[in-house]
Amino acid sequence: MITRVRLRNYRSIVSCDVSLEKLTILVGPNGVGKSNFLDALRFIDEALSGSLEQVIGERGGVAELRHRTADDSSPVEFRVDFELNSETIGHYAFGVVGKNRSDYLLTHEECRVQHSNGHIDFFVVQDGRIDSSLDFQPFLSPNHLLLSGVSMTPQFLEVFLLISRMEFYNIIPEQMRRYLPPLPGYYLWRDGSNAAGIFRKIKKNRPEIASRIEDYMSRIIPELNNISVTEYGPVETVQFNQQNPVAEPWIFAAANMSDGTLRAFGVLLALFQGVDSETPPLSLVGIEEPESALHPAAAGVLFDSLNEASDFFQVVITSHSADLLDNDDVDPNSLRAVVLEEGRTIIGQVDQAGRAALAKHLFTGGELLRLGQLRPSKVSAENLKRASSPFFEVVLP
Secondary structure, three states: EEEEEEEEEEOOOOEEEOOOOOOEEOOOOOOOHHHHHHHHHHHHHHHHHHHHHHHHHHOOOHHHOOOOOOOOOOEEEEEEEEEEOOOOEEEEEEEEEEOOOOEEEEEEEEEEEEEEOOOOEEEEOOOOOOOEOOOOOOOOOOOOHHHHHHHHHHHHOHHHHHOEEEEEOOOHHHHHHOOEEOOOOOOOOOOOOOOHHHHHHOOOOOOOOHHHHHHHHOOOOOOOOEEEEEEEOOEEEEEEOOOOOOOOOOOEEEHHHOOOHHHOOOHHHHHHOOOOOOOOOOEEEEEEEOOOOOOOHHHHHHHHHHHHHOOOEEEEEEEOOHHHOOOOOOHHHHHEEEEEEEEEEEEEEHHHHHHHHHOOOOOOOHHHHHOOOOEEEEHHHHHHHHOOOOOOOOOHH
């Protein structure tokens, strides 16, 4: 799992140092930078899976990524610390600098994997030079991160799979309502538009998981019988079949379902999609505002599904829902409070007073959020003062 994420100068985040759990909930009002943290993880994932130039360009260039208070020479930096197993830990980090959409430079990249026997696999890229523990000289591409280039070596394969198999979601119900031809893909697309194809695959390969999704949905939709995928000529859609006490069951296509219902279905697909033998396992799933448009009474159902999915991979969500946190099963260690102060996002564990209130069950997380008392600890705020601390451990001579 990814145990820690450090960012510098990414959008509204001047500096942050955030530990991750199996389930991590970023909680705070709208507009404080929760989505920027998720997008930074998505940036790392996409940069490893494709072209660094494309990922930077799609976000408007380094100048659009960099925090407004940083000058042109200040790099945007990323670091993830990980645990591959109980005996192997390490970190991966890189930084980019640039002035516009197409002008960027990779300032530094490094990966370090430390084994219990003391052996360390590593590589460092700096100023166009490479130093590594590999027994060959890797090829350095100007548009790709070196971890992608050495991803098939036994030394770095597990690291690459961990960091590049993250998926991120902002479910858009309108996209799920469209009648579309069967869409390809191992995973649910970011907006949920290929939901029919993903559910069809789950129902074919793992019917018990499809039944589990239907069970969760039956706690949200009254009298739900089942969910199916139906073809109309060259296109297909998801159908929700509900009991009718006097005649044949009612059948509602996705086009006729509410935003909350479709978002809930999309979230459940995102959480339970990577469970069949045909799909490469995911390492982390990030979801923005999964409770959006959902009836408050269904928040407990949603939390149960998030908790269950975190047994299979890491789950990171953003939320401003007090209803989602009105649950005694919410682990205070999973909460990360997010606030915006003077244009800077601060993310951290809930402060001491909040954690004490949660531990003694004096308040739920939702009640603290309503009272405006779900705040990051002072230690988290101090991260802003450590902007000069090194992200990188090895520097070439």
